[in-house]
Amino acid sequence: xxRREPTKRELYPHxxxxxxxxxxxxxxxxxxxxxxxxxxxxxxxxxxxxxxVLDISGxxxxxxxxxxxxxxxxxxxxxxxxxxxxxxxRLGGSSVTYEIGLFDPGSDEAVAVGSFVHxxxxxxxxxxxxxxxxxxxxxxxxxxxxxx
Amino acid sequence: xxRREPTKRELYPHxxxxxxxxxxxxxxxxxxxxxxxxxxxxxxxxxxxxxxVLDISGxxxxxxxxxxxxxxxxxxxxxxxxxxxxxxxRLGGSSVTYEIGLFDPGSDEAVAVGSFVHxxxxxxxxxxxxxxxxxxxxxxxxxxxxxx
Amino acid sequence: xxRREPTKRELYPHxxxxxxxxxxxxxxxxxxxxxxxxxxxxxxxxxxxxxxVLDISGxxxxxxxxxxxxxxxxxxxxxxxxxxxxxxxRLGGSSVTYEIGLFDPGSDEAVAVGSFVHxxxxxxxxxxxxxxxxxxxxxxxxxxxxxx
Amino acid sequence: xxRREPTKRELYPHxxxxxxxxxxxxxxxxxxxxxxxxxxxxxxxxxxxxxxVLDISGxxxxxxxxxxxxxxxxxxxxxxxxxxxxxxxRLGGSSVTYEIGLFDPGSDEAVAVGSFVHxxxxxxxxxxxxxxxxxxxxxxxxxxxxxx
Numbered sequence: 001x002x003r004r005e006p007t008k009r010e011l012y013p014h015x016x017x018x019x020x021x022x023x024x025x026x027x028x029x030x031x032x033x034x035x036x037x038x039x040x041x042x043x044x045x046x047x048x049x050x051x052x053v054l055d056i057s058g059x060x061x062x063x064x065x066x067x068x069x070x071x072x073x074x075x076x077x078x079x080x081x082x083x084x085x086x087x088x089x090r091l092g093g094s095s096v097t098y099e100i101g102l103f104d105p106g107s108d109e110a111v112a113v114g115s116f117v118h119x120x121x122x123x124x125x126x127x128x129x130x131x132x133x134x135x136x137x138x139x140x141x142x143x144x145x146x147x148x
Numbered sequence: 149x150x151r152r153e154p155t156k157r158e159l160y161p162h163x164x165x166x167x168x169x170x171x172x173x174x175x176x177x178x179x180x181x182x183x184x185x186x187x188x189x190x191x192x193x194x195x196x197x198x199x200x201v202l203d204i205s206g207x208x209x210x211x212x213x214x215x216x217x218x219x220x221x222x223x224x225x226x227x228x229x230x231x232x233x234x235x236x237x238r239l240g241g242s243s244v245t246y247e248i249g250l251f252d253p254g255s256d257e258a259v260a261v262g263s264f265v266h267x268x269x270x271x272x273x274x275x276x277x278x279x280x281x282x283x284x285x286x287x288x289x290x291x292x293x294x295x296x
Numbered sequence: 297x298x299r300r301e302p303t304k305r306e307l308y309p310h311x312x313x314x315x316x317x318x319x320x321x322x323x324x325x326x327x328x329x330x331x332x333x334x335x336x337x338x339x340x341x342x343x344x345x346x347x348x349v350l351d352i353s354g355x356x357x358x359x360x361x362x363x364x365x366x367x368x369x370x371x372x373x374x375x376x377x378x379x380x381x382x383x384x385x386r387l388g389g390s391s392v393t394y395e396i397g398l399f400d401p402g403s404d405e406a407v408a409v410g411s412f413v414h415x416x417x418x419x420x421x422x423x424x425x426x427x428x429x430x431x432x433x434x435x436x437x438x439x440x441x442x443x444x
Numbered sequence: 445x446x447r448r449e450p451t452k453r454e455l456y457p458h459x460x461x462x463x464x465x466x467x468x469x470x471x472x473x474x475x476x477x478x479x480x481x482x483x484x485x486x487x488x489x490x491x492x493x494x495x496x497v498l499d500i501s502g503x504x505x506x507x508x509x510x511x512x513x514x515x516x517x518x519x520x521x522x523x524x525x526x527x528x529x530x531x532x533x534r535l536g537g538s539s540v541t542y543e544i545g546l547f548d549p550g551s552d553e554a555v556a557v558g559s560f561v562h563x564x565x566x567x568x569x570x571x572x573x574x575x576x577x578x579x580x581x582x583x584x585x586x587x588x589x590x591x592x
Contacts, residue, residue, distance in 0.1 A: 003511060018167045022193040023186050023328050027321050027500055029204060033509040034319055034485055037478040038171050045170040046227040056177060056471055065477040067447060069513030079194040151363060171476050175352055175469050181361040182333040182467055189330055204323055213329040215299060217365030314463045318489040319482050325500060334467050341466040342523040352473065375490040 004071045006110045007101045012085025013142050016043045020078040030075040037068060040100045040116050043084040051138040061129055063118035066095070070114035081105050088142040094128045095119045096139055152219045154258045155249045160233025161290050164191045168226040178223040185216060188248045188264050191232040199286040209277055211266035214243070218262035229253050236290040242276045243267045244287050300367045302406045303397045308381025309438050312339045316374040326371040333364060336396045336412050339380040347434040357425055359414035362391070366410035377401050384438040390424045391415045392435055448515045450554045451545045456529025457586050460487045461549070464522040474519040481512060484544045484560050487528040495582040505573050507562035510539070514558035525549050532586040538572045539563045540583050
């Protein structure tokens with residue numbers, strides 16, 4: 001287990017702003033460690049849906065989550081907003097590894113950095129399958145840094 | 149149990165926009181009924197915190213939730229945003245009843261309307277207590293309609 | 297809005313025990329008001345699935361949640377367990393109103409009582425529809441009190 | 445990032461059974477990847493509380509979550525129960541790495557394995573601090589395998 005370093009905004013080509021919720025805070029008054037993964041999950045799927053490459057009910061392929069992880073550097077607290085930055089760290093034949101950086105709106109240094117691995121399988125056979133071309137194109141757009 | 153009617157935006161003096169999360173959707177592809185209450189909870193506490201009248205760790209009084217309810221008129225779905233409108237329906241000596249309307253960003257008719265009752269108690273004795281003056285003032289500002 | 301009274305266990309013919317989760321507690325150290333509804337949602341659907349009358353992906357009818365509400369009488373806290381009691385309060389032609397009582401495992405008096413209204417519609421047309429016979433039979437078994 | 449292998453029950457000296465919730469399932473009908481971390485969080489804190497070594501409001505030290513990760517091998521679905529097994533993988537001077545295995549009640553092979561790192565700090569100064577003796581003793585009891 002190697003610990004990541006906090007990243008900068010410019011690394012991420014796509015961002016989504018999230019509103020924290022009262023319930024996100026745990027008894028210590030900070031966003032609970034579990035909730036960070038709902039931010040990851042949200043920015044990944046929002047990107048896929050808004051890119052038109054995620055067809056939840058009818059697509060021939062499904063992305064199964066094989067691995068997720070997160071390094072926590074600084075707390076988040078309701079009622080703040082959170083900027084979730086998304087990039088593709090590694091694009092394989094049938095899988096993709098996303099990296100997500102979470103940022104305070106006023107800061108350039110991530111408070112948490114995580115990764116999220118989707119393995120694509122055929123909806124029927126559940127066997128590993130290649131990425132459809134439109135999905136691959138959408139993911140390639142996330143392989144180079146943004147402008148912050 | 150009387151069912152409310154969908155309300156309009158102009159009824160609510162305060163709004164907060166929320167980003168739905170992937171996990172909010174249930175197996176039917178719509179935001180789960182439980183999640184609506186996290187939107188209610190969030191707009192109420194965000195208003196109190198941003199008004200400077202909620203001191204989570206040190207305040208002398210605490211608002212206990214005594215009752216909540218919701219009427220659902222139309223579905224919400226990730227990845228849409230949701231506008232949560234907040235007003236005070238009834239302001240008592242030691243309690244307040246909020247009404248919350250949830251709206252699609254592009255629509256003037258609520259998709260859900262709910263209420264949320266806080267009863268204020270002394271932090272130590274847990275006995276019912278009057279509302280501190282600054283809290284009462286903040287709540288009075290929510291008793292008249294907004295401009296939508 | 298009329299406030300219910302705490303109920304007793306004997307009122308409920310079906311029970312499910314739930315394990316609270318760390319994340320259920322909010323900053324005040326008690327289970328957050330929102331989470332109670334996930335307990336309601338869970339015992340209702342668990343009953344329907346274990347009775348063989350909920351076919352999530354293929355059924356011809358769908359239960360839409362039209363109304364939910366909850367009266368809170370006493371707090372719950374992680375790591376305790378919670379017993380969720382379920383009964384049918386009212387069984388209509390195309391709708392059902394459940395009542396749920398939540399109990400501390402060692403107590404006979406509910407810490408919260410709520411209701412949950414399902415309106416059944418045709419999956420395709422989304423028009424109100426009668427309850428299928430097996431569903432109605434399963435619900436009728438919940439209309440009389442249990443043995444506690 | 446190295447992928448773990450599914451583990452066996454005998455590896456874990458402590459278990460907690462959890463009831464899945466309706467809301468845990470996502471649109472694909474399986475427990476969402478985020479929720480696995482709430483199971484991790486729950487078994488860790490339940491062990492600490494039941495061992496008498498977690499004093500949420502008054503303890504001199506606080507465990508900050510520094511890293512979490514999970515490998516997913518097979519799906520979980522509501523309404524099933526889940527057995528969460530807990531062991532200590534590494535016990536450092538001021539930190540502890542837990543490993544959690546999640547199991548179907550009827551199976552000896554984990555459906556998911558994850559880790560969870562707590563770094564202990566002084567509540568006031570937030571500086572890294574040694575583990576109090578009672579906490580260390582409770583954690584040492586988790587360093588050797590259970591009986592399954």
